[in-house]
Amino acid sequence: MSALPPLNWGVVVFPGTNCEIETVYVLKELLGQDARTVWHRETDLSEFDGLILAGGFAHGDYLRAGAVARFSPVMDSISRFAADGGAVVGICNGFQVLVEAGLLPGAMLHNRSRRFLSRWVNLRAEASSSPLLSGLTPGEVFRVPAAHGEGCFFADPDVLAEMTANGQIAFRYCGEDGAVTDTANPNGSLECIAGVTNAGGNVLALMPHPERAAEAVLGGDDGRRILESIIRGARPRLARAA
Amino acid sequence: MNENETPRAAELLTPEQLKQAAFDWGLTPYEYERILEGLGRQPTLTEIAMFSVEWCEHCGYPKSRNVLGMLPNTSASVEVLVGADSGGFYLTPDLAVVMKVESHNHPSQVEPYQGAATGVGGIIRDIFTCGARPVAAGNSLRFGSLSDPYTRHLLRGVVKGVGDYGNSIGVPTLAGEVSFNASYTGNCLVNAMAVGIAPTDRLLSAAARGAGNPVLYAGSRTGRDGIGGCSVLASHEFGEGEEKRPTVQIGDPFTEKRLIEACLEAATTGWIVAMKDMGAAGVTCTTSEMSAEGGMGMRIDLQRIPRRESGMQPYEVLMSESQERMLMVVARGHEDDVIRLFGRWELSAVVIGEVTDDGILTVLDGGEEVAALPAQFLTTPPRYDLPYERPAYLSEKWAYDLSAVPEPESYGEALLTLIGSPNLCSRQWVTEQYDHTVQANTVQGPGGDAGIIRVREAAPLGVAVTMDGSSRLVYLDPYEGARLLVAEAARNLACVGAEPKIVTDGLNFGNPDKPDRYYQFREAVRGIADACREFELAVISGNVSFYNESPEGPIHPTPIIGMLGVVPDVNRTASIGFRADGDRVILVGASGCPGSLAGSEYLAVLHGVEAGRPLSVSVSDEKRVQCVVRDMVRSGLAVTAHDLSEGGLAVALAECAIRGRRGARIRLPDVASAEALFGEAPSRVIATVAADRISEAAAQLATAGVPWVDLGEVGGDQLSIEGTLEVGVDELEARWEQTIPSVMSP
Numbered sequence: 011m012s013a014l015p016p017l018n019w020g021v022v023v024f025p026g027t028n029c030e031i032e033t034v035y036v037l038k039e040l041l042g043q044d045a046r047t048v049w050h051r052e053t054d055l056s057e058f059d060g061l062i063l064a065g066g067f068a069h070g071d072y073l074r075a076g077a078v079a080r081f082s083p084v085m086d087s088i089s090r091f092a093a094d095g096g097a098v099v100g101i102c103n104g105f106q107v108l109v110e111a112g113l114l115p116g117a118m119l120h121n122r123s124r125r126f127l128s129r130w131v132n133l134r135a136e137a138s139s140s141p142l143l144s145g146l147t148p149g150e151v152f153r154v155p156a157a158h159g160e161g162c163f164f165a166d167p168d169v170l171a172e173m174t175a176n177g178q179i180a181f182r183y184c185g186e187d188g189a190v191t192d193t194a195n196p197n198g199s200l201e202c203i204a205g206v207t208n209a210g211g212n213v214l215a216l217m218p219h220p221e222r223a224a225e226a227v228l229g230g231d232d233g234r235r236i237l238e239s240i241i242r243g244a245r246p247r248l249a250r251a252a
Numbered sequence: 253m254n255e256n257e258t259p260r261a262a263e264l265l266t267p268e269q270l271k272q273a274a275f276d277w278g279l280t281p282y283e284y285e286r287i288l289e290g291l292g293r294q295p296t297l298t299e300i301a302m303f304s305v306e307w308c309e310h311c312g313y314p315k316s317r318n319v320l321g322m323l324p325n326t327s328a329s330v331e332v333l334v335g336a337d338s339g340g341f342y343l344t345p346d347l348a349v350v351m352k353v354e355s356h357n358h359p360s361q362v363e364p365y366q367g368a369a370t371g372v373g374g375i376i377r378d379i380f381t382c383g384a385r386p387v388a389a390g391n392s393l394r395f396g397s398l399s400d401p402y403t404r405h406l407l408r409g410v411v412k413g414v415g416d417y418g419n420s421i422g423v424p425t426l427a428g429e430v431s432f433n434a435s436y437t438g439n440c441l442v443n444a445m446a447v448g449i450a451p452t453d454r455l456l457s458a459a460a461r462g463a464g465n466p467v468l469y470a471g472s473r474t475g476r477d478g479i480g481g482c483s484v485l486a487s488h489e490f491g492e493g494e495e496k497r498p499t500v501q502i503g504d505p506f507t508e509k510r511l512i513e514a515c516l517e518a519a520t521t522g523w524i525v526a527m528k529d530m531g532a533a534g535v536t537c538t539t540s541e542m543s544a545e546g547g548m549g550m551r552i553d554l555q556r557i558p559r560r561e562s563g564m565q566p567y568e569v570l571m572s573e574s575q576e577r578m579l580m581v582v583a584r585g586h587e588d589d590v591i592r593l594f595g596r597w598e599l600s601a602v603v604i605g606e607v608t609d610d611g612i613l614t615v616l617d618g619g620e621e622v623a624a625l626p627a628q629f630l631t632t633p634p635r636y637d638l639p640y641e642r643p644a645y646l647s648e649k650w651a652y653d654l655s656a657v658p659e660p661e662s663y664g665e666a667l668l669t670l671i672g673s674p675n676l677c678s679r680q681w682v683t684e685q686y687d688h689t690v691q692a693n694t695v696q697g698p699g700g701d702a703g704i705i706r707v708r709e710a711a712p713l714g715v716a717v718t719m720d721g722s723s724r725l726v727y728l729d730p731y732e733g734a735r736l737l738v739a740e741a742a743r744n745l746a747c748v749g750a751e752p753k754i755v756t757d758g759l760n761f762g763n764p765d766k767p768d769r770y771y772q773f774r775e776a777v778r779g780i781a782d783a784c785r786e787f788e789l790a791v792i793s794g795n796v797s798f799y800n801e802s803p804e805g806p807i808h809p810t811p812i813i814g815m816l817g818v819v820p821d822v823n824r825t826a827s828i829g830f831r832a833d834g835d836r837v838i839l840v841g842a843s844g845c846p847g848s849l850a851g852s853e854y855l856a857v858l859h860g861v862e863a864g865r866p867l868s869v870s871v872s873d874e875k876r877v878q879c880v881v882r883d884m885v886r887s888g889l890a891v892t893a894h895d896l897s898e899g900g901l902a903v904a905l906a907e908c909a910i911r912g913r914r915g916a917r918i919r920l921p922d923v924a925s926a927e928a929l930f931g932e933a934p935s936r937v938i939a940t941v942a943a944d945r946i947s948e949a950a951a952q953l954a955t956a957g958v959p960w961v962d963l964g965e966v967g968g969d970q971l972s973i974e975g976t977l978e979v980g981v982d983e984l985e986a987r988w989e990q991t992i993p994s995v996m997s998p
Contacts, residue, residue: 025598026506028422032692035708050598065690067420070506123997126415128687155689157419220687227706227823229694 014241017059020104022088024068024079025105029221033064036221041237050082060244061088063104065157065219075118075160076106085111092213097142097244100215102158105205108215114208115173116165122198123234126159130229131196131218133204134184139177140211145239151188152181152232156196156204156218162208163199163217173206181205181216214240265297273297277304283634290629298615298622301567302630306532306540309798312633315764316796319774323757327790330753333455333809338378338448339792341754343818344710348452350384353719353758353814354447354531355797359501360442364409369417369445369503370575373449373707376421377529379513381578383456383519384448387691388705389418390427390719391444392758392812393682396437398674402828403432404995405461406440407682413503413686414444420505423514424687424694427719432674436721438802443758443795445719447812449707454519458528459546463609464527466587467539467550470520470601471511471577474534475560477501479571479892507576507599514597515578517649521593523586536570538579543627546581549612554622564906566615566622581607632760640774641767649728652863654849659926664977666858670930671910672987673857676899681992691768695822699911701744701895706822714822716750718815721758723808725866728851730772732868734779734811739869739934740897741815742787746878747893747937749825749885750817755784757794757813762806764798772809773798780811786871826885826939828894835891836946837908837916839901840953840960841877843934844922848931853898863960867933874935880956881937889949893942903927904938910985915968921961924976940966 019037023030030047037045048055050068055061068079079085085107092098092113100108108114121127132153136147173179181204185194195202197217205216220233232234265273274284279301287295313320316374325339326332333340333348340350356371372389379386391414396403407430423446436701460467492896518524526546528538535557543550543806554569564572580601582590594601608614613630615623660666679699688697695704695714702718720741726733742752757780762769784791800807819825827846830837837964849855850864884890892912898905909915922928941949946962953960972978 024602025510026420027692028420028509031692036692066422067506067509068757070420070504125412126419126685128684128689129417131584157687157689159419219689222692222694224692227712228689228692249342 014042014238015246017043017241017244017246018057019043020048020055020058020061021045022050022061022063022084023047024050024082026068026070027064027066029065029101033062033221036224036237038157040224040234041241048084050084053083053087055087055091059246060099061091063100063107065104066104068103068107075103076110079107080111089113095212095245095250097240098213098227099240101219101221102217105215105217106160108213112214114206114215115169116163116206118160119162119164120160121162127196128157129196130154131156132184132186132194133181133218134188134190136179137177138180138207139241140207140214142211142214142240143180143243145242149188151184151186152236153230154218154220154223154233158217161199161217163203165200168216170200176209178207178209179203180207180214212245235250270294270297270300274300274304274730277301278308279304283307286634287751296623297714298566298570299625301571302536302623302625305536305571306630307539307633309796310532311537313796314633315636315638315798317635318637319777322777323791324781324785325791327671327788329788330790332790332792338382341792343707344454346452347707347710348384348450349454349715349816350379350448350450351445351754351756351814351816352378352793353443353594353756353812354378354795355760356442356444356756357440357760357797357800360410361440364406365413366502368410368442371442372414372417372500373505373508373575374531375444375446376423376508377531379446379448380515380994381456381527382448382450382527382906383454383516384450385516386423386446386448386512387693388447388703388717389423389425389445390717390814392424392428392441392719392721392723393430394436394441394810395432397434398432398995400437408996409681410442411685417503417505419687420740421509422690424688426688426694426705427717428698429719429721430679430682433723433808435808439800439807441760441800441807441810443812445756445761447717447816455525456519456524458542459799460525460526460527460542460548460550460581460607461546463548463607465581465584465607466603467552467605467607468580468582468587468590468601469557469577469604470580471599472504472507472574473558473560474569474572474574474996475960476564476568476572477574479568491929501573501575502576510574510597510599511578512595512748514599515879518590518593523583523590525581525583527578527580530579532573534572534574534577540627540630542579542581542614544631548628549608549610549614550605551614553616555618556602556604558600558602566617570615580624630632638764638770639767640771642770642771649863650865650913654847654864656928657849657855657859660858663924663929664979667906667977668984668987670853670857670899670903671906672991673696673853674991676903677991678989681996686851695825696827697747700827701747702750704748704819704822704825712821712823714819716745716748716817718744719812720744721810721812722863723810723852724856726776726811727808728864729866730809731779732866734776735783736866736869736934737811737813738780739784739815739871739874740788740895743878743895743937745815745817746882747826747895749882750819750881752787752789752815752817754792754816755789755813756813757791758797759794760807760812761798762801762812769806776809776811783871787875824886824888826890826893828892828908828911830908830914830916831891833914834942834943835966836943837918837963837966838939838941838949838960839936839963840881840939840958842933842959843932843961844928845931849927849931852930852932854926854930869934876956876958877935877937880953880958881939884939884949884952889941889945890939894938896936896938898932900930900932906984908938909971909981910988914966915970915981915983916964916966917968918964918973920976
């Protein structure tokens with residue numbers, strides 16, 4: 011496979027975000043990208059080819075995960091960035107923020123166990139229309155860590171039907187063999203949904219953490235393939251400007 | 253104290269009223285006399301409050317310090333860090349590791365969620381106050397019987413409290429233990445540990461220096477929460493008829509996370525002269541101890557301290573244990589820079605005073621002086637050599653006749669009962685509530701013999717941490733039990749390929765004023781000290797928690813050992829699950845250990861007996877076993893390694909089978925017996941070696957002079973021990989997994 015395009019990533023940090031250091035590390039040190047953290051009060055995102063909203067507990071997640079973060083100054087700029095076709099990726103808490111901000115459909119509920127859950131899970135890539143996922147084969151299984159308390163994805167039946175029809179389901183929880191079953195569902199998500207995209211396919215989010223599974227010594231590097239696909243599928247700044 | 257009194261009125265109490273206030277806050281008549289004598293005058297009410305917290309066991313260690321002097325705080329094998337608030341050592345010339353354990357037993361018993369959460373918050377602050385980034389957390393939790401509904405309430409609250417706090421601040425929880433014993437029924441134990449890593453040029457001191465340097469207060473505002481937490485709540489037994497809930501603090505991990513980032517950023521600027529977190533005894537502790545450590549004084553004004561409620565008396569501000577607060581001494585001229593830096597993290601920082609060179613901690617409340625105490629005197633409580641006496645129960649327990657213990661009708665059933673018993677069953681229900689992969693450095697999470705993280709700045713170097721407690725063996729023999737505990741912690745590290753370096757000890761005991769409890773404390777500390785010397789380990793930090801008693805009696809004496817070791821290459825470690833069919837299973841160490849059922853889980857679970865005289869550990873034998881296991885792991889010869897501890901050989905084999913999802917065919921070297929299967933002799937490890945490398949292993953073991961035996965091979969879906977038992981791995985796993993969820997989950 012050809013070398014990854016050298017892109018410049020902004021890793022968005024709200025007060026309470028806690029996965030920014032390893033996200034920047036993986037992008038820069040393992041994937042040859044340029045990356046820096048973006049504080050939630052910044053509004054000029056013009057230097058970036060893509061954005062990642064990292065995991066954590068933005069603003070303490072006190073009201074509801076992501077509920078306060080949507081009012082952070084950076085959010086308007088992120089919305090415009092997405093509207094221009096830029097890649098916006100939410101991981102874990104980033105997923106919750108993007109849903110609260112209306113950049114992704116659906117809603118996020120507490121895990122059905124009502125407990126925080128930290129566990130390696132299997133994800134199955136779905137037949138998605140998103141360019142960010144074009145490097146993955148539908149049906150391919152990825153083993154990555156999940157760690158969240160509010161990861162139970164929910165959507166109204168009509169929203170879900172539309173998402174499914176549009177190819178907006180990115181990943182589902184599954185067993186080692188790729189079978190999507192309730193036993194493989196760690197948090198009670200609707201139809202085992204673990205990741206979704208917007209209709210345009212340039213906004214993607216998933217609950218598990220691919221950045222924590224980018225090196226074999228940490229228990230597996232399946233997450234790296236997900237990140238590589240995202241990098242290849244992101245539309246660079248110059249291409250969008252043209 | 254009447255809340256409506258003005259501060260001035262409160263200071264105008266009669267000498268008798270002042271003395272009574274001192275006693276109410278936990279000072280003794282002797283201590284009060286010492287204060288009068290030392291000051292040469294009557295103390296103010298505010299000053300009495302300050303003495304009451306600084307001289308309590310939690311801050312000043314008056315009843316333990318003489319005994320703690322036995323512990324070795326240096327060792328030939330490590331370069332120990334000096335001058336930091338938490339102890340540590342130099343991992344490389346450029347990187348320091350700090351580590352500390354702290355108890356939050358009493359608050360957790362009263363309010364499990366907040367008690368445990370603030371325990372985590374406090375220990376994490378102890379780490380970043382040194383300029384170190386917290387990289388790993390651990391905890392040791394001990395409760396009464398799992399069948400007791402109140403135990404389940406405590407377990408649920410404590411685990412959620414630990415999880416919510418640690419998860420929010422993004423520190424992986426890698427090590428720990430959960431244990432159940434009736435002695436903890438009215439007094440649970442919650443010990444939290446944290447590990448941090450700092451570039452050596454960013455380490456921060458806690459010593460105030462430079463007269464005229466401003467003193468800054470940063471973080472959360474001060475409220476009435478936690479007043480007397482250390483002196484009143486943690487310094488008495490439970491069951492003395494008070495409602496103690498208001499003394500428990502409330503945690504805010506969101507503020508803590510911002511404090512971590514702001515403090516670590518501040519550590520890079522060179523503007524910070526000293527930093528200390530406000531834990532027990534809050535403002536009093538930080539101002540007095542930073543002053544004393546630097547040989548300086550401070551002049552602070554309480555009116556400048558941000559409050560979350562109005563009408564607080566000076567003593568309340570000084571005693572409050574409100575969480576997420578830091579005190580800093582800043583190089584003069586840079587106070588606005590530091591305030592701006594904290595402001596960027598949306599945290600308040602304010603100047604509350606300055607460092608003085610008179611050695612006096614002067615406390616103003618607006619224009620009025622409410623305290624003026626020599627910092628050195630305030631932070632030097634009397635030290636007591638308390639009377640001690642060998643507990644009466646020991647002789648009786650030692651006389652227990654192990655040879656009269658009947659063999660079980662079925663060894664297979666006995667194994668299933670043990671593997672499903674509360675102390676040996678799966679901890680997944682607990683550990684899954686803790687984020688153990690955040691920071692993307694976790695090489696091995698909870699559930700193995702030790703947690704391992706990569707040190708990214710020095711990869712492939714890593715560190716391994718374990719947290720082990722012992723209660724039954726220490727109860728049955730405080731000295732030998734403590735030595736066995738240190739040996740086991742070191743063995744856990746050896747099994748993942750790590751060389752142990754430093755120890756932090758959490759010492760949980762009963763009322764030290766009772767001579768039999770004090771004997772347990774003294775002997776256990778002596779045991780830890782001797783074992784650490786023999787293993788060349790430095791005890792770099794620790795914590796003492798006394799008064800762990802309820803109306804039902806004292807807890808079993810419970811030292812907790814947090815131990816950290818170095819892994820030269822994180823690509824060369826071992827875990828406990830069997831890896832491949834055909835691998836040889838070997839027992840490294842002695843087989844057939846007479847007397848090893850003493851104090852065992854087998855006796856407790858199958859016979860309801862806690863008795864016998866624990867074996868003594870030979871540290872030289874133990875070191876030989878650990879050394880060869882560590883070498884075999886590092887060279888890749890041993891692919892699985894698992895220490896033998898509670899439940900003995902059979903339980904260790906079952907754990908290897910469950911975790912590896914494959915069985916084994918085993919032949920015992922001795923006649924099958926409960927002792928051979930479930931005895932808990934130390935200095936033993938199960939390892940697996942590829943069949944074609946068994947002669948290589950044999951040669952290495954022979955050179956090391958370590959006894960060993962080839963037990964059989966990995967394979968199949970049964971754990972079978974020839975002529976003794978045959979149990980399906982699925983059945984073992986089912987029994988192991990269901991115990992806690994079946995009583996905790998909806």
